[in-house]
Every structure is written in C-alpha cells, then in structure tokens.
Amino acid sequence: MISVIMGIYREKPEILSEAVYSLLKQSYQDIEIIAILDDPDNIQLQNVMQDIAAADTRVHFYVNETNMGLTRTLNKALTLSQGEYIARMDADDISLPERIKTQLEFLHDQNMDIVGGNLQMIVEDGNPIYSIRKLPSKSKGIKKGLRYGQVIPHPTWLVRKEVYQSLGGYREVPQAEDYDFLIRAILQGYRCGNVPSTVLKYRMTTSSVSRSGLYKQYQCMRLLSHNYRKRRATTMDQINVLKAQVPNHEKAKRYCEANILLNQLLSQMEAGTYIRMLKPGVKLLFKSPSYLDKIWRFFRLSQLASRDY
Numbered sequence: 001m002i003s004v005i006m007g008i009y010r011e012k013p014e015i016l017s018e019a020v021y022s023l024l025k026q027s028y029q030d031i032e033i034i035a036i037l038d039d040p041d042n043i044q045l046q047n048v049m050q051d052i053a054a055a056d057t058r059v060h061f062y063v064n065e066t067n068m069g070l071t072r073t074l075n076k077a078l079t080l081s082q083g084e085y086i087a088r089m090d091a092d093d094i095s096l097p098e099r100i101k102t103q104l105e106f107l108h109d110q111n112m113d114i115v116g117g118n119l120q121m122i123v124e125d126g127n128p129i130y131s132i133r134k135l136p137s138k139s140k141g142i143k144k145g146l147r148y149g150q151v152i153p154h155p156t157w158l159v160r161k162e163v164y165q166s167l168g169g170y171r172e173v174p175q176a177e178d179y180d181f182l183i184r185a186i187l188q189g190y191r192c193g194n195v196p197s198t199v200l201k202y203r204m205t206t207s208s209v210s211r212s213g214l215y216k217q218y219q220c221m222r223l224l225s226h227n228y229r230k231r232r233a234t235t236m237d238q239i240n241v242l243k244a245q246v247p248n249h250e251k252a253k254r255y256c257e258a259n260i261l262l263n264q265l266l267s268q269m270e271a272g273t274y275i276r277m278l279k280p281g282v283k284l285l286f287k288s289p290s291y292l293d294k295i296w297r298f299f300r301l302s303q304l305a306s307r308d309y
Helices: 013-024 043-055 071-081 099-109 139-145 159-169 177-187 205-209 214-231 236-245 248-272 275-287 289-306
Strands: 002-008 033-038 059-063 087-088 116-125 130-132 158-160 193-202
Touching: 002 013, 002 071, 002 158, 002 214, 013 033, 013 043, 033 043, 043 059, 059 071, 059 099, 071 139, 071 177, 087 159, 099 158, 099 193, 130 193, 139 193, 139 289, 158 159, 158 214, 159 177, 177 193, 177 214, 214 236, 214 248, 248 275, 248 289, 275 289
Parallel strands: 002 033, 002 087, 033 059, 116 193
Antiparallel strands: 087 158, 116 130, 116 158
C-alpha cells in the first residue's frame, strides 16, 4: 500500500477537494491518504475533509490542536501512515491519473528509493502557465544536480518508507526541509530519480510567488548545497545560526520581485510571445543578484538533465 501524506492549511475548499479527488481517482487504487489540517479554527475545511472521509475509507483526516507548521505536520503524518511507500502532495496540487502507477513501476524497474517527476505549473484557476520538463532522471544526474539545488520536486515524491525511518523524517529547515532530506538520503547511499514525464500539476498562487520566506529559502539552499559539495550534511547548529540571522528586508523584497518577473518570463516563453519577454527579462537582470545566482543554478540543472545521466 502507498500512503499519501498531505498537510492542509488555508486552501480554498474547491481546490482542496480537487487535490484529494485527483488521488482517489488514481489508476493505482491501493492507497491511503493521511491528511492533516494545520489550522484548527478552519471549520470550513474540516467539513470538506470530513465529508470526503465519510464517503471513502481510504481518507484519514486529522486536525492539529495548534498550528505546528508543515515540517512537524508531515512528520506526524509519517507516524500515522501504514503503507510500504510514502507519496507526497500539497493540498492545492493535482496528481495526474497515472502518477502513482507510473512512479511505482519506475521505482521498481530502476531500483530506486526516492522518485519524483516533471511538473506542469498552473495558476489558481487551473490554467497552465509553463512546464518543468528538464530534470535529471537517473541517480548519477541527481547526485550531480544536488550541488546546485533541489532536483526532485517535493510534491511529486514517492519514497520507500524505510528511507524516512532511517533518516528520522524531516528536519526543521526553513522552506527547504525537502532539499535537506534529499541530501541526507543521497549521502546515506539511497538511490533517487525522476520519471521522465509529467506527473503533477503544481498550482502557483499569488502568495507562493511573492512570499517573504522565499529569500530565507534561498539562503538555506545555499548553505545546504555548500555543505553537500563537501560531501557532508548541514548540521542543525548551522541551520539554527541561519534562522537567527536578522533578515535583510530590502534584499528579500527584491528577491521576491525577481521571482514574479521570472514567472512572467516563463509564462510568455511557454505561450511563444517572445517580444513580451523583453521587458521582464531586462528588469530581471538588475533586480536581484541573489536571484540571478538561482537562475544560474537552474541553468546548470537543465544542462545535467540534457545529458540524460
């Protein structure tokens, strides 16, 4: 059996329902969904999930007594799961019908321990904006790619449960608990890969492209990748030092603005409106040096993927 772990916070009811039903309608049916609401005062979402759980016994719904944050919510879901494999999905995304079946077959065929897949980015109303197709698919490419950033999108994960048990679940790393986990897994010898096809629609909301935590996420990514290049995991002492640093609000603001510009650029590229790419492209060059570093890392990842490691 596969256990899908999902943290719920303040998603719109119709978006949450679409996410859950995309799992219940999978071609691979031997699943359970461990869904935990991390906003105990949100009665509307409680009602939505209780109705779904009453109609399908594969859905197990829980409510945190207090807000715990995503990392601790996911670790709680892991303790409640019964499956041999763990799948991840956010409460506002959509799994394509063959996602779990395709990933499970790939995991077995390639003797993998953690498997992800490509994404189609959608806006809040569900319309597509662009796709992420250039990800390393094989273990060697994943190992190389981790020097630059996250290479297996977290909402697409399918993982042998023993990997979570061995590593003690997620650690409290701001906005980068998945990247930290993946690095620790690779350093412990686990094999990771990506299905070379789109498995999930990732919903981009206004808050997800402009949230203030994006810059802290970037700082964590830099710290994690620096240590990984030295073939070591980042210590919690190092992470706590980073957490305690007073944020540079101007740098964080410009980083978020650059993220908005990049999403505009990618959307126009996908649509083939190349002339309209010029304005956000030029602005992006001068908006945030840190974000240019992130783009360079994306470029290196796409190069690795094109070599089909």
